[in-house]
Amino acid sequence: MSDTAQAARAVIGDSEFDRDTAVTLREPGVYGIDLSAGWTIINAVNGGYLLSVLGRALADALPHSDPFTISAHYLTASQPGPAVVRTDVVRTGRTLSTGQASLFQYDDEGREVERIRVLASYGDLDSLPDDVRTSVKPPSFPPMEQCFGPEDGPAPVSGSSAIAERLMLKLDPATLGWALGSPSGKGEMRAWFGLADGRDADPLSLLLAVDALPPTAFEIGLSGWVPTVELTVHVRSRPAPGPLRVSITTRNLAGGFLEEDAEVWDSADRLVAQSRQLARVRVG
Known part of the structure; x- marks a missing residue:
């Protein structure tokens, strides 16, 4: 990376992601935000971006700042524009605090519509012990220079939009x-992941990382929108600087629904986040 490019790297707290997930306290427990169109897929706001918005509001509302576990139910599709986040502190303790939050927007008739509701527990990742006992191993795939992004194709990838930039x-x-017209039939998606402006990952951006890759349904041979119904994320550690590796698998598609299990690994080969989501697919 050139000196100019290195100097241009965004930092945590001063990046497009930070600005676009920033919430403004209006009154105790109530936050305002203008959801950015920059994080849309087709016309819908990405679910990981939305989770990061609510995660930031809860980090402000709770005495602990790091999400340990956060579960979200996506009720209606969010659109770019004004939104309100309402938080409620459920319990506070020395090591964990629990809260819930909902994001609301208004429909064309001015009625308030709940878009997403979450329940989360927060703590201090830096206080966790270093002891690790695990049988899981980092995903094995080629180095970054042998992998491909949207910019490497002859045309924009179907279904991608502003978020890809x-x-x-x-x-x-x-x-x-799937991108070449020959899906493998396996429900797998793997990628190197980062933010385009070079900002390193932190616990809040991990909430985006688990939901930012193309759907595994594409590699099964399906196309179109795959909306999330429920998403649970476990943040296990504060990520080291550098790109992340994200591996997502689906083992069972039935009744028009599939699960996606994600693992996020940092540059130090640590498993820093895990997630599972249930999503709808259009079959036939």
Whole structure:
């Protein structure tokens, strides 16, 4: 990376992601935000971006600042524009605090509509012990220079939109069959992940990372929108600087729904986040 590019790297707290997830306290427990169109897929606001918005509001409302576990139910599709986040402190303790939050927007008739509701527990990641006992291993896929992003194709990837310009995604070629018209039939998606402006990852951006890759349904041979119904994220550690590796798998598509299990690994080969979501697919 050149000296100019290095100097241009955004930092945590001063980046497009930070500005676009910033909430403004209006009254105790109530925050305002203008959801950015920069994080849309087709016309819908990305679910990971929305989770980061609510995660930031809860970090302000609770005495602890790091999400440990956050579960979200997506009730209606969010649109770019004004929104209100209402938070409620459920319990506070020495090591964990629990809160809930909902994001609301207004429909064309001026009625308030709840878009997403979350329940989360927060703590201090820096206070956790260093002891690690695990059987899980980092995903194995090619180095970044041998992987491919939206900019490497002859045309924009179907279903991608404004969010693609804000991400650094380099997909494992073994999970790119769908983009070439030959999906493997395996429910797998793997990629190097970062923010396009060079901002390093933190616990809040991990909430985006688990939901930023193309749907595994594409590699199963399906296309179109795959809306999230429920998403639970476990943040396990504060990520080291550098790009992340994200691996997502689906083992069961049935009744028009599938699960996606994600693992996020940092540059120090640590598992820093895990998630599971239930999503709808259009079959037939």
